[in-house]
Amino acid sequence: xxxxxxxxxxxxxxxxxxxxxxxxxxxxxxxxxxxxxxxxxxxxxxxxxxxxxxxxxxxxxxxxxxxxxxxxxxxxxxxxxxxxxxxxxxxxxxxxxxxxxxxxxxxxxxxxx
Amino acid sequence: xxxxxxxxxxxxxxxxxxxxxxxxxxxxxxxxxxxxxxxxxxxxxxxxxxxxxxxxxxxxxxxxxxxxxxxxxxxxxxxxxxxxxxxxxxxxxxxxxxxxxxxxxxxxxxxxxxxxxxxxxxxxxxxxxx
Numbered sequence: 001x002x003x004x005x006x007x008x009x010x011x012x013x014x015x016x017x018x019x020x021x022x023x024x025x026x027x028x029x030x031x032x033x034x035x036x037x038x039x040x041x042x043x044x045x046x047x048x049x050x051x052x053x054x055x056x057x058x059x060x061x062x063x064x065x066x067x068x069x070x071x072x073x074x075x076x077x078x079x080x081x082x083x084x085x086x087x088x089x090x091x092x093x094x095x096x097x098x099x100x101x102x103x104x105x106x107x108x109x110x111x112x113x
Numbered sequence: 114x115x116x117x118x119x120x121x122x123x124x125x126x127x128x129x130x131x132x133x134x135x136x137x138x139x140x141x142x143x144x145x146x147x148x149x150x151x152x153x154x155x156x157x158x159x160x161x162x163x164x165x166x167x168x169x170x171x172x173x174x175x176x177x178x179x180x181x182x183x184x185x186x187x188x189x190x191x192x193x194x195x196x197x198x199x200x201x202x203x204x205x206x207x208x209x210x211x212x213x214x215x216x217x218x219x220x221x222x223x224x225x226x227x228x229x230x231x232x233x234x235x236x237x238x239x240x241x242x243x
Contacts, residue, residue: 041241
């Protein structure tokens with residue numbers, strides 16, 4: 001049987017889709033409140049810094065950022081096909097490369113905190 | 114074998130304008146652009162946090178520009194559409210069988226919505242909104 005990377009990217013897509021459906025709306029409400037001038041306590045520098053200094057906080061931020069990226073990358077690949085862009089190899093390489101770079105960047109930035 | 118098979122014309126780039134359900138499908142699929150954009154936004158926020166107080170607080174202030182507020186509002190609308198369409202599909206993605214019967218789809222969808230409300234309230238509470 002031919003080997004395929006589909007189970008891996010589809011697994012990340014499904015996990016990311018579920019995680020973003022449950023958590024992103026509430027997170028966006030938090031940043032929207034901050035944008036409107038009502039910065040929630042957690043988003044204040046001292047509290048956010050303390051959250052991200054703890055290993056569990058790092059893990060939470062890493063999982064949210066990386067799974068959101070892999071979910072968006074896989075769905076964007078399929079969506080671009082639906083919009084009529086048929087160079088799948090190029091598109092797949094580009095979107096998964098961005099997701100991989102974002103995942104690495106998240107690790108680097110979190111380890112600097 | 115027929116000599117002149119019928120091939121239905123399908124416009125490659127505009128096919129989804131033909132029917133409402135195709136438009137809803139595309140609406141659901143393009144939510145990924147906003148999920149991805151918000152993930153990159155969070156990534157920038159983490160970078161600013163790692164650079165120290167001045168960088169992070171400048172980033173927070175930058176959010177309240179008209180463009181910043183518009184980004185948050187539009188992203189929230191598309192991510193809400195992602196969440197509801199994702200939960201509405203759960204009975205198709207993972208049907209639950211009890212003996213001979215399948216659990217009604219409404220039960221699976223309802224459980225996800227209930228979980229979503231609890232998760233959202235917990236996140237808002239832990240973040241100090243109320």
